[in-house]
Amino acid sequence: MAESSISFFVEKLYDLVSQQALLYGAVEGQVRLLRNELEWIRQFLEHADAERRYDKMFKLWVNQIRDTAYDAEDAIDEFISKVERKRQQRFNNLNFLPACVVLPDKLRLVNELNGRISEINIRLEKILINKRRYGMEDLRAYEPGSSSGIATTSERYSNQMVARKEKRLPAVEETNVVGMKNDVEAVKGKLLGGAMERVVVAIWGMGGLGKTTLAKKVSNDTDVQHDFSCRAWVYVSQEYNIRELLLGIANCVTTLTDEQKRKNENELGEEVYKCLQGKRYLIVLDDIWNTDVWQSLSQYLPEELNKSRVLITTRNQGIALYAHSDCHELQTLGEKESWELFLNKVGSAGLEEFKEKIVEKCKGLPLAIVVLGGLLSLKDLTRDSWLKVLNSMDWHLSQGPDSCLGILALSYNDLPSYLKPCFLYCGVFPEDSEIKASKLIRLWVAEGFVQKRGKETLEDIAEDYLYELIQRSMIQLADTRVDGRVKSCRIHDLLRDLAISEAKEEKLFEEGENIDADVLPTSVRRLININQTISPHLQNSNLRSLILNRSPIDDGGWVFLHKYPKLLRVLHQDRGMYGLKLSGKIGELIHLKYLCFSGITWRIILPPSIGGLVNLQTLDTGNDYIRIPHTIWKLKQMRHLNCRGGRISSRQSMRERWVEGHLGVHQMTNLQTLYLEGGDWLKDNNLGKLAHHLKQLKLYLYSHLKLKEESFRSIAQLTGLQKLKLLTDNFIESEGLSTSTPILFPGLESFSHHKCLYKLHLLGPIRKLPEETTLYPPNLMQLKLHYTEMEEDPMPILGKLPNLRNLRLLQGSYVGTGMNCPHGGFLRLEFLQMRLLKNLEDLSVEEGAMPNLKTLKIEYCEQMRKFPDGLLQLKKLQRLNLYEVSQELMSEVLETQGEDWNRIRRIITSQQPPR
Template identity: 30%
Template sequence: MLTYAGLQMFMEKLQQLITYNDNSMINNPTIIDERPQFQLLHEQLGSMIQTLFIDRHQELLDLEKLNDLKRRFMHAADEAQHIIDVFLSGVHIRNNGHSPTSEDLNGSLNLNDVRRSFTSVKVDFVSMRTDSMKIDSSRITDRTLNQSDAARISHNISTSVESNKMRDEIIVGIDDDVKLIKDKLMDNQKKLDVVSIVGMGGIGKTTLATKVFNDPSIMYHFGDVRVWVTVSKTYNKRDVFIQILESVRNQLELEKTNDSQLRIWVHQHLKDKRYLIVIDDIWHKETWDKVKLYFPKDNNGSRILLTSRLVEVAKHAKPDGLIHRLEYLKKEKGWELLCKKVFHGDECPEWLTEPGMQIVENCHGLPLSLVVIAGVLEKEAWSKTVWVEIAERTSSYIVGDENGCMEILALSYKYLPLHLRECFLYLGGFPEDHKFQVERLTSLWVAEGFIQQAGDRSLDDIAESYLMDLIDRNLVIVSYRRRSNRAVKGCTLHDLVRELCLRKAKEEELILKTLSPDLPYAITPLYKPVRLFINLPVFYTQFPENIRSILFFIDYRPLSDVIAGCFRSFMLLRVLDLQTCNLNNYPKYMELLVHLRYLAIWKSSVGFPASICNIWGLQTLIYKTRQNITVLPSNISDLVNLRHLWNYLPSSRDFRSFKMIFYLPSIDKEMNLKTISNVELGVGVDFQRCFPNVKELRCTIHANEKNDFESLKYLEKLKLTGYFEKVKSTGFDGATNRGKIHITLPKTLKALSLFGCHLPWSDMSIIQSLPNLEVLKLTCNGFEGSCWNAEEQVFQELKFLRLEILDIQQWKADEESFPSLRHLEIFNCKDLEEIPLDIGDIPTLELIKINNCRASLDESVRMIEEQQHDSGNVNLKVVFRR
């Protein structure tokens, strides 16, 4: 059934069908003839939304009857959307010279039945008001679409910036465990050794391993190679190879390499290096027997750290090795963890202590249960009623087994606001231990219709606030943060939480997991969406006709034939993720899937399919190819709803790598893009004309041309890659005359990266004048010259600075130059002699990272560290990488 967010999206589509004339799909005689019907339906829907969900008098009505009317209305709206989508598909199929596959695609638009349903609902509502059946407003529990929920959502959105302040993970009771594991990993034994951490699900094995893995002394001791490999129940040899190789060298063409070559590379990259390999969540002895063959035994102190629920697996890996069994938290440590998670350093109110201690006892010291329940209590931190209710509910659960733990986790779902439930359950469809990229996930949520518009914030920003709420509730685990500002870039689910998602999703029929080619599909109304997550290498010959989403996690080459043969089933798709499917050709009939909002495709052959521009509802397009340059057609601007256009190469770990370029030689009209990665514009085409509303941009710029970004008034993140024509002349002194990059920048800019722009240090005044700049990355001679004198410059808001592969020799600066700096990185600046000692006096500085620089620079950093520690500043951390 439609959510309120999906209803908002449907209303927006109707508005476009009524008013938009600048698109060949909409500006069609058949569609124009039906505009009176679209207008009437839009007005009727708007009136019903106001009546049922917004007007305050609903609080005086019988709740059960009101909710029944809302359900009837939503079912009718679902049916209306289905009818209109089928109608639009039929129009588009005929316009493209194809024969409709069924009679309902040939017919005219008929909305009489659904409008009568709306009228019936309205009549019953008026009758109910007339009866004046008043109820206590405290009984109103419908939190989907009423005023109280709107206030709740607005509050969540308004505080998302505060929620986005990343708190360090709170861990208690494992300091002794960390020391024990560290000492064993760094002992004097030269022979390859295996250390194991064992315990039940949710006890904190991965948390302990992560704490050890990221410890500075471990990072220094295993400076050559540290690799994290997640195995899980389903062992995939190739996936293990790729995880290792991406950790040690991420520029290899891994996807097109066979398993034998991958194994050779793994051995080559680990050979003669002191390495630490963490193998997380290993389930079977046979799996260990296979993975151990990859690791060379060089007698140089290398180590393997295993985590497993099964002692027998650990004993099989190393019978005489250290097998560390994690125990349940003692009551006092459990209470400490709960209080820290809920109150973040403040004292627990005395009147909550008794139910709080009862909750701790009921969780029996299982950290996962404690932190997830803490996520519920934090949102209800001053409601004794909720605390008592949870204490009573958990009293009957036995947490020593998985089922008992699942029951406690299920409580977190019970207290989850309704606007978060679909977003949360959706995560269960992804493979076990899947690493979610935040931008991709939030775009999927928007495309699925899960995000409810509130205020003037974008749906993407609201979706991110939803994710932060799930993280704050400890239901989603942060796996990767952006180093520059600690923003969450990747996340994952604990496998028990994923199991909860699957159970609840099955109950609510949100997700249909495909496990075999003969899976019998449940018979549901055609307007009820079905979402498929396909991660098994089986051939599918049939699909239900009410599919709205398909996400592939395997290379499914027969897809082109399947789409052609089952087009009737795919016709109403809104989400199609094919980025694991290496397709030689663009699938036949793909251009007819006009309801797609999200498309991710991996296309091996040359050329951007111009027919993509017919998919006018597209919001997010991810294009994956091995071609370095992909030419965009000028009619790309027909994608009037497109907000995100991303590209990347298959070998890149970052799905928006700078390596692949979109080239746009011309454009028909401006686009409403918010983010676009790696674009280069043709002669005479400017960014203001193309993307006036862009917030995040990665692009290639040319020397001796005006590169004006100052007019982009919404731009916050910018990455520039300099391009210089071949040298045609040299000066009398033999110096290369390659031209100069000219740029102007907007005051709104918060993050700037310069790659190969060769700007002189005198141009730093352009950047220093940006009032909101927080992140600055200079890479591969982004600036060039022997000396950067920043003593008279002030970068007032700069928090992150990276200097990488520059020819700089001297850097002059003091603590007043960067008063807000938190994180400094210097990588491969082999000529830089030292870091100014005054940098250490910056009061906000937390971390200095040095990689592959000269000895004198390393010495200056050590001196800064010693001076700061001697003066009592123990917060400054220094990390050297080889």
């Protein structure tokens, strides 16, 4: 993995040398010398055998090289910070003088940098001499065939991805898992049969057997879903929090208000108890490690005579027995099932002699088989290629008794250098958590793990990285977007253990709880979670990333936010905290690329100094209460600005106008994501100037803003948009249009040129849906309408959209009483949700409509008295959610006899409890 760290730094040195304005005199030569030497070392490390990586002498040498590279990076970053700080101080002290004034003390800083880099070059040369002195072969024996190893790696990877992009992602629920049929039936029998009392059923067995996969298969079974009207799934893991587990259960079985979400553990437990009372429920508690979990949760799960069930998974049989559960032990796969699972991953063509030996060494562990199959699926189908893997297996398995861990280590070592830090970084997320793909990708980019590749965006390259890790089964696919791309992922806990262990060995990141409170090592580059005893030591550290994904320390511990580590690159806070005021000194963090406070659930105050974060790429507040200073527009490197409901302050000093010109969103020429409240910044067609880059736009356009239609007509120019959400509480003022003019949304007469737009969410009144389908985005896949107050039935028009797969008609979207889905309409629709349509009485589905519908949700449509007969013909319908509908409708569904009605009853996933 060290070669990955060096690769990133070598690229940084390339960029630094090209920026002649930063370097004077001999320092440029020293930097070039360092860059060239590290490039040779990177090439050598990339070609080193896996066995060598575990040699103690070799590891010592690699650690010394990596530490030297880190020291060089510190020296250069500190130099850049000092120069920028001097520049800002000079600008603030001089009235109306341009920022380009030569700093008189810059020469001193350059000389200081030159001295440090010279010392580092001398130290590096001594390390290389020691390598030869103690018997390791010559470094340059691994001379690459290209003068640029970075280019070679990028070119090789690009060629691999051309073929790989044609492959489909695996299904979210692993359909190729074999050997579980008997297990599924056994656990189903325990859930559906037996006593009327509440029963706990436990699936237990060693790690890597597929306990979670089995639990998912059982809970998603149509018979199980039909039998339990109320279901919840929560991941427990070793780092559990009872309040968060209760919150997870509550979110599955009811809709909580913001006030309810802020309740303490006991209050939340009472809410869960009341919600479950009187209902037949199934609660899945996945991955329990501690008996205290069951002891704490069981009191909030009603014990009634209605055959409610709790399903737990655990590695520890003692925990299963403690819960007085009906146990099911999951065994390893037999020879036949192991072979079938392996072939599902690698295909069936040739080399059977090697396949049999490889499968035998996996000893029936599904995780080992799947991960190894992912490795081999990307190898050439040649004897030499597979023999090398088989020999590597023998070596890895000889290092310890645990075959699964040995095979996982083999798969990790087989990763190309550009993927290793990306995989290890997944260990920073909590155990069993679902990782949002967009967040993971933005963090990889900010951390510098993604190498440039032609004219592609770094985010697109990072998405390719994610696809390859999924293809290799190093990361699991959790959910997909409507366009088939990755929405979220997770990492198996055994692979996460491997990632954390390797990351500590490679000094990629450290857990805060493992750090001595009195001494923060300078070698720590990234910290995961901290406590109050550590925070005072952060200011003078060389920390690059601080990631907080647990419940935060108390307010007093947040003093470190006023004393930032000066070289910080990533600051991520992802757990609940009420309110945050950032210090004005945050503007001194010129290396900061990623700033996220999505876990803050109240007001955030951003200081004007945020305009000093010249390298910031991502700002994510995820908050409804935030005022953003106008200096935000100075941040020309910004790629993702996500401030839900954030309002821009329009004040701008005369000095800023003179030096910077008129500040505005048009200066953010790298912007890809923008979530903001509308305002004066929308005028002058500023937004339209981002047409070539902006991919996601979410605007809050409220009537008190008094925006005219022309002030945001520039949206029509954003033809590269993929996702668009527009929210308004009233009609936007429109000149020259009568109320009968059919437009999809005020100010946007047509979306016909938005060929990339696949997801559209409109919240606010619509005069009338245009009947001409050419006015809609031609490739629209998902449409969500909210408070649109349509009076005419929208289904005949929307049914003509050729690519629509997901349609959500939410509260207030339609105020009429009847809907009709016509023959031949919605040919590709797979998901339909109708929620809180208070006036809807009749829904009819003609023959030939919605032939591919898989999921239908009818929720809080209490005026519907009759179940649509046309739904009986939908043979592909797999899930039907009926919630808070009339008693007449539910009685018809539950009591009408016939084969089609029996099928409908089997696929109901949620129903109103009997009154």
